[in-house]
Amino acid sequence: MQLDRIRVQNYKCIEDSGWVDLEQVTCFVGKNESGKTAFLQAIEKLNPVNSSGKFVPLEEYPRKRYTKYKTRHENDPDPVVTAVYHLTDGEQDRIESEYETGILDTPEIEVVKDYKNNYHWDFSVNDRVLVPSLIDDYDLPGPTERSFEGIETIDELESKLDESEAESEEVHSLRDRVKRIQNEGLSAEIETGTCWINNPISSTSMSTRSWMDT
Structure with missing residues (x-):
């Protein structure tokens, strides 16, 4: 980085x-x-x-x-x-391989x-790429999956999940994952290993030197 x-x-x-x-x-x-x-x-x-x-x-x-x-x-x-x-480029490829090409806005x-x-x-994440990628990761009941058709933002997905009466483990897992992304950003997943890249803090050292008149 x-x-x-x-x-x-x-x-x-x-x-x-x-x-x-x-x-x-x-x-x-x-x-x-x-x-x-x-x-x-x-x-x-x-x-x-x-x-x-x-x-x-x-x-x-x-x-x-x-x-x-x-x-x-x-x-x-x-x-x-x-x-x-x-x-x-390699770090972008690791993220996109876990989700989809174009997941990052920048x-x-x-x-x-x-x-x-x-x-x-x-x-900065492209919701239109993130949302279908998240849904595809889970084996959701047919009616639940169909209710998500046309959703383009993570906010809409969270709202639909909160309204859903489905009680399957997959739905609960998706709901928990979406809420975590909403609260902590996509970095929460990357930082804990769902997708791995070098942590920008641990991978980049900074050395500074100041010259001042004496």
Whole structure:
């Protein structure tokens, strides 16, 4: 996987860096105290080489907003680093072999690390490809399967499953799977092995170096 662009929010003096495109070598130029070092410190913690990489809100969250933020930190932690990775052709092929060709809208993964030091990563998925692929994975009762004809979105499929009175194990399994995808995204399946690709965090290390005038 190739790291394409990155964004830092809510970190020290940085409210929101906006998206920054990255190459194999990227040079940051700016005035003293403009946030260059803070930006590098934040992105290094996405997948650190030589440190624990834990974000500490008390020390790193923008001070002027920290008092208000700490009241919701436990239940609604703010994002710090968001990165977009580009899948290789081989990684796309692994996903499409498990589902169908065209399952991904784009060959990208977005990864977010928040102030609870949790990672969230997901894909942009084509529902019109995903829905029939999910239905085909299960041996559903005829009437139930026919009731799904014409469904094009995962929301519609979830609604139909909730309305269904069918009690077969296959229907229950499909319902549970759809709800998990709705709650956690397609990455929930890929991360736990239904379809395997390299985890973007474990497969990509990041090394940063800052040169400063002394």
